[in-house]
Amino acid sequence: MKIATWNINGVKARIDTATTWLKSESPDIACLQEIKCMDEAFPTHAFEDLGYNVAVHGQKGFNGVALLSKLPFDEVTPGLAGDAEDVQARYLEGVVSVPSGVVRVVNIYLPNGNGAPEKFAYKLAWMNRLKERVKALLAFEEPLVVAGDYNVIPAPEDVYNPSAWMDDALFRPETRAHFQALLNLGLTDAFRACHDEPHRFTFWDYQAGAWQKNHGLRIDHLLLSPQAADRLIACEIDATPRSWEKPSDHVPIVAELSL
DNA sequence: ATGACAGGCGGGGCCTGA
Numbered sequence: 001m002k003i004a005t006w007n008i009n010g011v012k013a014r015i016d017t018a019t020t021w022l023k024s025e026s027p028d029i030a031c032l033q034e035i036k037c038m039d040e041a042f043p044t045h046a047f048e049d050l051g052y053n054v055a056v057h058g059q060k061g062f063n064g065v066a067l068l069s070k071l072p073f074d075e076v077t078p079g080l081a082g083d084a085e086d087v088q089a090r091y092l093e094g095v096v097s098v099p100s101g102v103v104r105v106v107n108i109y110l111p112n113g114n115g116a117p118e119k120f121a122y123k124l125a126w127m128n129r130l131k132e133r134v135k136a137l138l139a140f141e142e143p144l145v146v147a148g149d150y151n152v153i154p155a156p157e158d159v160y161n162p163s164a165w166m167d168d169a170l171f172r173p174e175t176r177a178h179f180q181a182l183l184n185l186g187l188t189d190a191f192r193a194c195h196d197e198p199h200r201f202t203f204w205d206y207q208a209g210a211w212q213k214n215h216g217l218r219i220d221h222l223l224l225s226p227q228a229a230d231r232l233i234a235c236e237i238d239a240t241p242r243s244w245e246k247p248s249d250h251v252p253i254v255a256e257l258s259l
Numbered sequence: 260a261t262g263a264c265a266g267g268c269g270g271g272g273c274c275t276g277a
Binding site for chain 2: 009010012013014034036037060061062112113114115151168169170203205206207208209210217219246249
């Protein structure tokens, strides 16, 4: 079973790109972030035509996440618990039955945290809320995949020029500590479990020729519970869509599990 | 040092992103 995550930076602007890639790679489950539309504006039929069940948690203009699954959803839960005031659409959880039992997929679009100080505080608070949710889910002792745009550069080898990023919200020590605390619950970074080479990126800025110069970041991740990590076969970044016309600034990353 | 790209919204430029 292949589980993919991809920040597509606007589903309406990227529908052809998304369907082309899905037809080519045919992941069983895909987590999309930054759909940037309300639920009713999501192009559900375009994905249903490819054989996907669709779950959407959107909002007007910004953010928004969607889950696509070839197998039907047993459960879908939108929104991250822990802050009733938080209206940003950044979290969508789905459960799917598989031959070996179930797999739970958590699709996240973690806040960027740059800009005003309160944005960084929101990011760290969101990471704390995510940690609490993951802690609860791990108690089920089932295959769990927490996938998405983390907006976290885990280590210096995950950015082209770490010294230039020291004060950035994606790489600040507090951010990395919160990410490490998540891993310390017992999660495995699927890509790093399969690859130890530096400078493997999932994001290249549109600006300043970042793609051409390979000035990238590794900020999109699939984190696995022990029961999922035991079944991990492979994890690959597919950078090819970054070279297409009108690309997203992120590329898909796919984990294959024997579920 | 600054700005550079891009999408959404809405119909001109501003906001947000990483």
